[in-house]
Amino acid sequence: MVVEARENGAGVAVADGGKAAAKLTVKRGEPELVAPAEATPTGEKYYLSNLDQNIAVIVQTVYCYKAKAAPAEDGAGADADADAVAVLRDALAKVLVHYHPLAGRLTISPEMKLAVELTGEGALFVAADAGCDLADVGDLTKPDPAALGQLVYSVPGAKNILEMPPMTAQVTRFKCGGFALGLAMNHCMFDGLGAMEFVNSWAETARGAAELPVPPFLDRTVLSARDPPVISFEHHEFEEIPDISDTAALYGGQELLYRSFCFDPDRLERVRGLALAGGDLGGRCTTFEALSGLVWRARTRALGLAPEQRTKLLFAVDGRRRFEPPLPKGYFGNGIVLTNAVATAGDLLSSPPSRAAGLGQEAVRMVTDEYMRSAVDYFEATRARPSLASTLLITTWSRLAFHDADFGWGEPAMSGPVTLPEKEVILFLAHGKERKSINVLLGLPASAMDAFQNLMDEI
Numbered sequence: 001m002v003v004e005a006r007e008n009g010a011g012v013a014v015a016d017g018g019k020a021a022a023k024l025t026v027k028r029g030e031p032e033l034v035a036p037a038e039a040t041p042t043g044e045k046y047y048l049s050n051l052d053q054n055i056a057v058i059v060q061t062v063y064c065y066k067a068k069a070a071p072a073e074d075g076a077g078a079d080a081d082a083d084a085v086a087v088l089r090d091a092l093a094k095v096l097v098h099y100h101p102l103a104g105r106l107t108i109s110p111e112m113k114l115a116v117e118l119t120g121e122g123a124l125f126v127a128a129d130a131g132c133d134l135a136d137v138g139d140l141t142k143p144d145p146a147a148l149g150q151l152v153y154s155v156p157g158a159k160n161i162l163e164m165p166p167m168t169a170q171v172t173r174f175k176c177g178g179f180a181l182g183l184a185m186n187h188c189m190f191d192g193l194g195a196m197e198f199v200n201s202w203a204e205t206a207r208g209a210a211e212l213p214v215p216p217f218l219d220r221t222v223l224s225a226r227d228p229p230v231i232s233f234e235h236h237e238f239e240e241i242p243d244i245s246d247t248a249a250l251y252g253g254q255e256l257l258y259r260s261f262c263f264d265p266d267r268l269e270r271v272r273g274l275a276l277a278g279g280d281l282g283g284r285c286t287t288f289e290a291l292s293g294l295v296w297r298a299r300t301r302a303l304g305l306a307p308e309q310r311t312k313l314l315f316a317v318d319g320r321r322r323f324e325p326p327l328p329k330g331y332f333g334n335g336i337v338l339t340n341a342v343a344t345a346g347d348l349l350s351s352p353p354s355r356a357a358g359l360g361q362e363a364v365r366m367v368t369d370e371y372m373r374s375a376v377d378y379f380e381a382t383r384a385r386p387s388l389a390s391t392l393l394i395t396t397w398s399r400l401a402f403h404d405a406d407f408g409w410g411e412p413a414m415s416g417p418v419t420l421p422e423k424e425v426i427l428f429l430a431h432g433k434e435r436k437s438i439n440v441l442l443g444l445p446a447s448a449m450d451a452f453q454n455l456m457d458e459i
């Protein structure tokens with residue numbers, strides 16, 4: 001996958017309907033390094049597994065917090081004006097003692113793999129001030145990368161991930177007293193579950209907890225490759241599928257629009273009903289399988305892919321409990337594996353929805369301990385990274401505990417991604433009451449987005 005720097009995603013895509021960019025102006029202070037609050041191991045290289053190598057992209061997220069209520073006359077809530085910058089910075093130094101590789105710097109090992117140089121120099125931390133209220137940020141479910149990108153710090157001029165620290169944090173204070181925490185964290189350091197455990201440990205530390213809720217398990221050698229490597233699956237995730245439909249011209253010639261589509265529980269049931277109709281799936285299909293099949297099909301149609309175009313569906317599967325033995329609790333790194341299904345556009349579009357959903361179902365079932373060990377060994381033997389050519393990569397954040405990140409200001413009023421890391425990526429996000437709805441967030445060239453919208457309106 002791409003290992004190139006990008007400037008906050010701004011300029012690569014435009015929000016479709018977002019109005020925040022016009023109002024949001026942010027003034028950043030000088031970035032500083034926040035090192036672990038106590039001595040941590042230095043001078044060695046920290047091993048990253050082959051599953052970490054596959055996904056070395058920067059993930060940018062924002063968490064927004066309202067101001068605390070003013071203190072009552074009797075003094076209750078007297079820390080209402082506590083400085084979020086100081087609280088988050090001090091807690092970061094403390095939590096980095098446990099997560100000390102995040103204070104190091106990425107390097108390439110003699111085996112030509114990404115590793116972390118344990119320098120202990122620290123995470124980059126920036127305080128900033130916005131010239132507006134938090135309410136002016138708008139709705140995070142309608143992504144506006146140009147505006148939200150101002151809430152996350154990117155190292156100016158960095159040409160690749162080796163020139164960026166594994167994490168940066170920006171705390172932006174708003175006029176209303178609320179603040180936003182913007183994070184840019186390299187996916188090679190952890191997957192979604194690991195990232196949430198880190199952020200939630202940081203938050204609990206900020207609230208005064210002496211111990212972490214889930215201490216990180218740092219040793220990634222539990223996912224070392226076998227010697228010699230054994231490749232026992234085809235691993236189409238690495239296959240470069242030719243773009244015979246010339247979608248490159250479509251993407252090159254039109255603006256990339258971002259939109260999100262909300263599926264409430266009723267609509268999700270209808271999607272599942274479509275996948276189950278005809279009985280091909282024997283009456284069994286999860287919401288994820290049905291929705292990913294629907295989206296794969298609709299995107300294929302919207303992009304106008306030629307009938308003989310082969311198209312690949314990739315998605316991340318949490319392997320933590322699928323490994324034998326399961327990964328230790330608190331495993332810090334990537335415990336996710338990409339699985340895949342491949343079909344021609346003609347096959348997907350001429351078959352009922354059960355076909356795409358069924359292919360997704362087979363892809364989920366394929367992920368066994370042997371599949372994941374084989375994927376680890378594939379990288380060992382080839383150093384190949386998954387290919388996104390002619391691909392849809394779905395990544396599901398719908399069960400990630402963004403809402404738990406309480407630094408002392410309560411649950412985030414809003415949280416979510418700033419942008420999508422690649423044009424082939426679609427995110428499933430939890431939404432609404434009790435987080436029972438799913439928001440499907442994607443970017444498409446303008447004409448394809450209109451076609452996709454029409455297909456979604458039919459559901």
Ligand SMILES: COc1cc(/C=C/C(=O)SCCNC(=O)CCNC(=O)[C@H](O)C(C)(C)COP(=O)(O)OP(=O)(O)OC[C@H]2O[C@@H](n3cnc4c(N)ncnc43)[C@H](O)[C@@H]2OP(=O)(O)O)ccc1O
Binds near residue numbers: 185188190285317396
């Ligand atoms: C670097 O900084 C970051 C990074 C990030 C984010 C990074 C990432 O994106 S990493 C990838 C994150 N995603 C995952 O790890 C995927 C996790 N999900 C799975 O692995 C799933 O098993 C699946 C492969 C997607 C398939 O899902 P599904 O078909 O739903 O099958 P099951 O999971 O077996 O579920 C079956 C059934 O049970 C229900 N269920 C299961 N678990 C739960 C649960 N915890 N809560 C509620 N319900 C559950 C499930 O709903 C199914 O029932 P249905 O009724 O739906 O059919 C971010 C931020 C950073 O800073």
